[in-house]
Amino acid sequence: MLMQQGILLTKSLGQNFLHDQNQVQRIADAAQLTSGDQVLEIGPGLGPLTRALLQQGAQVTAVEIDRRLHASLEEAFQGEKALTLIHADALKWLRQHPQDWSRWKLVSNLPYSVGSPIVVELALAPKGPSDMVVTLQQEVIERMMAAPGSKAYGVMSLLVQLSYQIGQRFRIPASCFFPEPDVESSCLALHRRSKPLLDEDQSRTFVQLVKLGFSQRRKVMWKLLKQRWSSEWLENARNQLGLDPMIRAQALDLDAFVALTRVLHASDNRS
Ligand code: SAM
Numbered sequence: 001m002l003m004q005q006g007i008l009l010t011k012s013l014g015q016n017f018l019h020d021q022n023q024v025q026r027i028a029d030a031a032q033l034t035s036g037d038q039v040l041e042i043g044p045g046l047g048p049l050t051r052a053l054l055q056q057g058a059q060v061t062a063v064e065i066d067r068r069l070h071a072s073l074e075e076a077f078q079g080e081k082a083l084t085l086i087h088a089d090a091l092k093w094l095r096q097h098p099q100d101w102s103r104w105k106l107v108s109n110l111p112y113s114v115g116s117p118i119v120v121e122l123a124l125a126p127k128g129p130s131d132m133v134v135t136l137q138q139e140v141i142e143r144m145m146a147a148p149g150s151k152a153y154g155v156m157s158l159l160v161q162l163s164y165q166i167g168q169r170f171r172i173p174a175s176c177f178f179p180e181p182d183v184e185s186s187c188l189a190l191h192r193r194s195k196p197l198l199d200e201d202q203s204r205t206f207v208q209l210v211k212l213g214f215s216q217r218r219k220v221m222w223k224l225l226k227q228r229w230s231s232e233w234l235e236n237a238r239n240q241l242g243l244d245p246m247i248r249a250q251a252l253d254l255d256a257f258v259a260l261t262r263v264l265h266a267s268d269n270r271s
Pocket of ligand 1: 013015042043044047048049065066091108110
């Protein structure tokens with residue numbers, strides 16, 4: 001198909017196309033769609049997943065950066081009223097068009113080059129999608145799912161898990177893609193928490209706290225946080241929450257980061 005259309009693949013755009021129909025179907029099924037659901041698909045490529053989503057009755061908005069693929073999709077899906085095709089860089093497009101995504105599901109075999117920032121952008125959106133079913137390199141999926149103490153646990157785990165609960169995950173062998181990627185891939189379902197753990201303002205403090213806390217993994221977290229909060233407030237928070245003065249960020253779980261955010265956020269408002 002690619003050759004028929006004279007399309008040369010661009011490695012930097014993460015163009016590894018899923019040709020295994022069973023895996024395409026598994027991804028679409030993981031989204032548990034009901035007819036009329038609004039789905040955002042990023043990087044539709046040649047449209048195998050788009051087709052499966054449409055077959056399940058979804059209203060799909062698909063954002064593709066590659067002009068040739070966008071043109072080929074327009075032709076392939078001509079007259080398909082349930083599909084809106086957008087030719088854009090999805091990350092820029094998301095940032096330029098902030099909106100209420102809470103009634104949407106993201107279902108995508110994401111471009112691996114920009115997959116992480118896209119998931120984080122939507123995960124931190126005040127009204128992010130109700131569900132995200134994303135296929136990405138396994139290493140990134142592991143970071144999203146990771147728990148304290150593991151090597152994969154860090155900024156990505158916390159930024160995603162603040163608003164999303166981890167759902168089903170399955171591996172997709174490299175042989176299911178053309179060309180085969182150098183890395184292993186997995187599909188992961190994320191479900192938005194019904195009740196946010198923090199409000200919008202506190203969430204911004206949470207992001208600062210997590211990024212600073214993990215900025216040097218070997219250092220005691222409190223030393224790193226001194227760049228942003230006074231020693232007095234940090235000591236106060238530590239005592240209030242009964243946290244170890246020698247703790248490193250990777251040992252602290254989501255609940256502890258949330259509790260610490262509340263205390264430090266309150267201190268910002270008082271000082
Ligand atoms: N969904 C298709 C499939 O499963 O076969 C293609 C997936 S391929 C891994 C990633 C797709 O994302 C490619 O079509 C690529 O052109 C597109 N892409 C890459 N960077 C993008 C960006 N910043 N915004 C939108 N699409 C992008």
